[in-house]
Amino acid sequence: MAKLKLTYFDVHGGRAEPIRLALYLGGIEFEDYRFSYGEFPEVRKSTPLGQVPVLEIDGLAVTQSNALTTYAGKLAGLYPKDDFQALLCEEIMGSVEDVTSRIVSTFGLQGEALIAAREKVTQDYLIPHLNWLTTKLGDNKYFIENTLSVADLKTLAHLAWLNSGRLDHIASSLVAEHAPTLQSFFNQLMQHPKIVEYYATH
Template sequence: MNKMTLTYFDIDGGRAEPIRLAMHTGGIEFVDERFGFSEFPSVREKTPLRQVPVLMLNERQVTQSNSILRYVGKQADLYPQDDFQALLCDEVLDAIEDATHKLVATFGLSGEELKTARQSLVAGPLKQYLQWAQAKLEQGGGDYFIENRLSIADLKVFVWTRALSAGHLDFIPTDLVESCAPKLHRHMKFIAALAPVSQYYQK
């Protein structure tokens, strides 16, 4: 059996959260290694690209969140075997990663500069990505993105929309998802109510 250790910030969200959820959903044993923000300078020195998450798989360290998520998704039967469906799944993963990059780019800002940048995101890219994701969800049938069953695409989008709605991001309205993409907001509530996901957060 593979020994896995996932290293990321001690937060319920971010790029490692879909991986954690996939591990939990698939019943995969792993060490959930979390650290505080003040520890990041020392942690990053031990990573290949000075960034997290990283997965220690047996004795090999692997980086890149979507790559790790796809690997875990395959182990947990949360990734399509059909090549075309896998393409659609990857499309969702990479689009949400693009949207995340745009938001993360504002993290070092403050004051009016932060307000202006976030308001521009809300009016432009975030609205665009939310509406795009909603259209993809509708193409998938309305409940799930891929093959009418839970996949890592659902987990990736769920973590993203949950973060946008949580009220932790200054100048991002908590009703942004609901107002721009109501079906995506319903998807967030639907995924949150699934037994593996709700049990994860209860723990």
């Protein structure tokens, strides 16, 4: 087994969280290197493209969060083997990444500019995206083949962020109010024994 080192901010959530969860659930050993926001200017000097997460695989640094999530999912047995189901898995992860980028684009704004930007993101992207995810999930427990996959873990981290109250001018009740099926999915997944174990120890 390759030696793995994952580098990301010292936070619960974010783009590295699905990678961390997949590796943990799969029983894959890895170094979970976390750093503070204040350390990022120095850390980014040694990362590909000056960004994180980065996964070092036997010393080779690889970036791009969805690619790393896919890789971790394959190692952990949490990625579909069927090509079409893999496509659907990537569709879910890509859509979550797209809307995450929309939110991140509002970082640094203040005052009325931030309020306006967050309201636009909520109405034009977040609510339609939550509705789309609800349709994709349907009556199933999980998104892909009704089996736990990294599509679920990516969505879990995203919903946790939206529910956290850390995003000013995006209501923490947004998911529950506009996508109660997704809120139920989130609540259920947070009770998964290995996920409970992960958060109890991290």
